Amino acid sequence: MDIHWHRDDLRATDNVGLAAAGEDGEVLPVFVFDDRVLQHGSPPRVAFMLESLAELREWYRDRGGDLYVARGDPTAILPDLAVEHDAETVHCNAGYSGLARDRDSAVAEALDSDGVALEDHEDALHHEPGSIRTNDGDPYSVYTYFWKKWRDREKADPYDAPDAIANVTGEDLPTLFELGFDEPEADIEPGGMTAARERLDSFVDGPIYEYEDLRDDPAADNTSKLSAHTRWGTIGPRTVYAATEDAAASAPSEAAAEAVEEYQGELAWREFYHHVLYFYPHVVTENYNEYEEGIDWRDDADEIAAWREGETGYPIVDAGMRQLRAEAWMHNRVRMIVASFLTKDLLADWRHGYEHFRDHLVDHNTANDNGGWQWAASTGTDAQPYFRIFNPMSQGERHDPDAEYIREYVPELAGVDADTIHSWHELSEAERESAAPEYPAPIVDHSQRREEALAMFKRARGED
Ligand code: FAD
Structure with missing residues (x-):
């Protein structure tokens, strides 16, 4: 049995790491509430995350398994769990911020001392940092050129959910209060995989064709509002892209097809900034120049x-x-x-x-x-x-x-x-x-x- 360590990929389908973990048998899905990461959280984000986790856990339970939930230090929790369940590999999806990369190195080291591998997968972006470069081999600092290469690169298809889920139950999901947060003052959109899919479906069903005309009109509310879902990975990037390609294929006019491409350009902005952060981590606190x-x-x-x-x-x-x-x-x-x-x-x-x-x-x-x-x-x-x-x-x-x-x-x-x-x-x-x-x-x-x-x-x- 392999473990999949969920972080900001709170979904079962179109999840590269989870699919890899489930390739050869049962997968044990895990989520760890890590206080060092949580200190960067805020009430709306953590509330959205908890709602998404609750749905993910239900999804596993409906299929006879469970999401193993723990709170503490992943460098201790994951090696113990891997040893207890004889797991040879812990899979996860790569994170690109300095914080995520430091955490993952520490977890890899801790697992390694127990003979367990941490395998990270390319999941959150279509094209990983380093895979799109200038002709001189440098990372792009100009979006337009990045976009042209991004657009022309082939994209992977969505991945299937795993079939066999281990039934290992950890702790209950904590409440916001138990995690140290107040209720958000904002009225936030629902989290979870179902809400994400509904948003995507309703967007590609019509509004996407008017995206070019209406995206700058805040009263029109014509954007996809998928950003929180993308942030928490309640929907996979391949799923979103495939839906846009289907929309382009059945676009009622040339202008509508152009609007779809305009939207895809925004998906590429997201990836562009992830590349920037990866290559220039100083931008978090300092000016790029x-x-x-x-x-x-x-x-x-x-x-x-x-x-x-x-x-x-x-x-x-x-x-x-x-x-x-x-x-x-x-x-x-x-x-x-x-x-x-x-x-x-x-x-x-x-x-x-x-x-x-x-x-x-x-x-x-x-x-x-x-x-x-x-x-x-x-x-x-x-x-x-x-x-x-x-x-x-x-x-x-x-x-x-x-x-x-x-x-x-x-x-x-x-x-x-x-x-x-x-x-x-x-x-x-x-x-x-x-x-x-x-x-x-x-x-x-x-x-x-x-x-x-x-x-x-x-x-x-x-x-x-
Ligand atoms: P749509 O217009 O439907 O776009 C689809 C997706 O493309 C978005 O969900 C997002 O993933 C991506 N996207 C769209 N515009 C941009 C952009 N300009 N840069 C990067 N990605 C983009 N976006 C975030 O996801 N998180 C942030 O913390 C964030 N902070 C921002 C701060 C500032 C000052 C500005 C100017 C923009 C910020 N954006 C951020 C980008 C953008 O405003 C949001 O992604 C967008 O408003 C989300 O709504 P939507 O999903 O309906 O977007």
Whole structure:
């Protein structure tokens, strides 16, 4: 019997490591609550994980087996379990962050001293870090070239679930409270394999064909919302990709087929940032480009607090920040707007934003969150040029013209017409007072801050 050690691959089908573990007989699936990893968790993410684990355990139980659950140090738990059940190999799916890689080396070493192998598999990405390189053999730092190679590479088909599951029961699943977390304040989307499959099916059934037109419209809610599922591996990347290929094959028009490819391009962004993190692990805490460390961020505590609370007086920014608190998720376009606002209007270090997102997003993963922040702050690989600064008012007007999204998340503006909302920064105090007395005036002047941001970046680059 072989063991499969689940981590952020909380599914039974299309799981490379699990399929390998079940190839020659029974597989003993295991999940270990590791306090060193949990300390990086947050209520929405851990709640989503627990819900997904509960469903996974049920899936195994329905087939006469069980998910072995334990809490503690995997360098002790896994060797003991392998020896007790005579397992020669513990399988897992490779992790790409520094934390995951350090943990896995320690577990491999501990297993090795008992004569057990740790075999890691390529599962979470279609193309592993190192498998897509420039013609000179370097990792890509420009997405477009990466994407072309990624798109043209053959993709594996989804893997079957294993047939025989060992029936070894460990501990009960702990509650959030037992793991040291409070209930999330956000109302999060359901976790688990079934919810993931339903999301995918409903997305490829229609919305995917309008993705190109509607993906930047936060009120349209036309994106796949698969990010938390991808984060926790409740659905496999091959399953998602295969569904998009089927959708492309039956696309009703050329434009619809192009929209499918646009979506696949987003799947490739996810992989691009995983490659970046793998090759440049310093980006977790530092700017990708060293010279950007010289940026003299303004870092005003009150302004950062207003941003976190969604009280900046810039309606689209506040709507996004409140959506984050309410749902532990935020629309991609709005993530870009709020990130630009923090770094280029408030001139605050992107790391404040990254930390806030890490604490509140159900889909937070180091690679994408960091990639998104360094892109917006103009400090990352293939980032937004520093002189291209989003205007938060025109972004709101362009992407939420009827202010539908804004009104949904900012109740103080619920009864205010779209024109007034989109010209909030130009209104007099009396006009604002009469339109929405509870909603704040803009905390900064965008035009003025834009000039300050440009000067700040130029100074750091020695261009002033
Ligand atoms: P869809 O539009 O349906 O896209 C499908 C999938 O493609 C997503 O589920 C995701 O896996 C991937 N994807 C889409 N856009 C991006 C992108 N720009 N970069 C990388 N992958 C992408 N995404 C996360 O998964 N976790 C994060 O912690 C995260 N933090 C972000 C922080 C900032 C500042 C920004 C600007 C973006 C961040 N993103 C993050 C990327 C993106 O916003 C989300 O992946 C997307 O909003 C998730 O919604 P969806 O599943 O409906 O996306």
